[in-house]
Amino acid sequence: MKNVFVYCEITEEGHIADVSLELCSKGRKLADELNVDIEAVVIGTKLKGIQEELSPFGVDKVYIAEDKRLFPYTTLPHAAIFSKLLEEQQADVVLVGATSIGRDLAPRVASTLRCGLTADCTSLEIGDHYVKKTDTTYKNLLYQIRPAFGGNIVATIINPDMHPQMATVREGVMKKEPVRRKKLAELINIDVKKYVSDSDFVVNIIERHIEAQKVNIKGAQIIVAGGYGVGSKKNFNLLYQLADAIGGEVGATRAAVDAGYEEHERQIGQTGVTVRPKLYIACGISGAVQHRAGMDQSAQIISINTDLEAPITNIADYNINGRLEDVLPKMLKYFKQNSK
Numbered sequence: 001m002k003n004v005f006v007y008c009e010i011t012e013e014g015h016i017a018d019v020s021l022e023l024c025s026k027g028r029k030l031a032d033e034l035n036v037d038i039e040a041v042v043i044g045t046k047l048k049g050i051q052e053e054l055s056p057f058g059v060d061k062v063y064i065a066e067d068k069r070l071f072p073y074t075t076l077p078h079a080a081i082f083s084k085l086l087e088e089q090q091a092d093v094v095l096v097g098a099t100s101i102g103r104d105l106a107p108r109v110a111s112t113l114r115c116g117l118t119a120d121c122t123s124l125e126i127g128d129h130y131v132k133k134t135d136t137t138y139k140n141l142l143y144q145i146r147p148a149f150g151g152n153i154v155a156t157i158i159n160p161d162m163h164p165q166m167a168t169v170r171e172g173v174m175k176k177e178p179v180r181r182k183k184l185a186e187l188i189n190i191d192v193k194k195y196v197s198d199s200d201f202v203v204n205i206i207e208r209h210i211e212a213q214k215v216n217i218k219g220a221q222i223i224v225a226g227g228y229g230v231g232s233k234k235n236f237n238l239l240y241q242l243a244d245a246i247g248g249e250v251g252a253t254r255a256a257v258d259a260g261y262e263e264h265e266r267q268i269g270q271t272g273v274t275v276r277p278k279l280y281i282a283c284g285i286s287g288a289v290q291h292r293a294g295m296d297q298s299a300q301i302i303s304i305n306t307d308l309e310a311p312i313t314n315i316a317d318y319n320i321n322g323r324l325e326d327v328l329p330k331m332l333k334y335f336k337q338n339s340k
């Protein structure tokens, strides 16, 4: 059948996770290019309304595996159901969120199906591949694009032979884009017993501790981000003052996090979160490729830097050449003056 499959995660509140909706949007575009269907797989309990949630994202079919033993996520039964279903349906492209669940599930499924898996893709495209040695052209492969070798190159990875082609993508990398379609996705309830055995339930979750999210930089429309150039934890207060005044959140580079200026939760980039705010104010940030990977889709970028040769200047819409210790208080002062 060669369809595109998306593993859809369920949030604690019983909704489809944002990353899964983003992947459904991307999957819809890939499926259109391949002229196939996109099918979502949802495994868990209390899955009422899921079909309605997924349909606006262009999903053609929703497989639901509902059983009270399938909540919360446990590797073995979830991997067993997903692998068997993909095999049975001869899935061609499989997308999974690069979340803690996806990072646990996808490698296990890939190893069961003996196919490849590319983690943390930053882009997915469809294209052909020609092998000169055998004079063979592979048509309509999934180009799994991601930074490699410490972010120094962007690699396009393909899997010509051992399908399905599997990729994980982090939240925020793809856009959540509903399609204009009134049709409800076809709903298929899976007979869970046929897909799992008792041995898949050997692990019991005895207790769960859920820590509330402290910051939500992914959802922020304005981000004031600081790098190593901020110089100290104390200097980050300048960023907080501006962020508070303009209704933004504070983000950081890995160098700032490693130096102890900020907590990891605020790290933006390849190994942090991906953001797309309306305004990104980069303070003392050089703009390394690993940082840009997490913020270059921002609508407007202002950079404050003492070095006009820093790579961030190439992607910034406005460059302020100066010390952030001088510039930030002035920005705050004039913002307050002008917004009275």
Ligand SMILES: Cc1cc2nc3c(=O)[nH]c(=O)nc-3n(C[C@H](O)[C@H](O)[C@H](O)COP(=O)(O)OP(=O)(O)OC[C@H]3O[C@@H](n4cnc5c(N)ncnc54)[C@H](O)[C@@H]3O)c2cc1C
Binding pocket: 150, 151, 226, 227, 228, 229, 230, 252, 253, 254, 255, 256, 267, 268, 269, 270, 271, 272, 273, 283, 284, 285, 286, 287, 288, 289, 290, 291, 294, 304, 305, 306, 307, 310, 322, 323, 324, 325
């Ligand atoms: C596998 C891998 C993953 C990575 N993941 C990430 C990631 O997720 N996120 C990330 O950010 N990085 C990541 N990095 C690190 C990345 O390569 C850079 O080292 C890092 O982004 C640099 O951070 P920075 O811009 O804060 O520091 P620097 O590169 O040290 O830049 C500091 C900047 O501040 C300017 N400056 C100095 N003083 C002032 C001042 N007083 N006022 C104004 N400007 C000043 C300087 O001119 C300079 O441009 C990763 C690296 C690897 C290898």
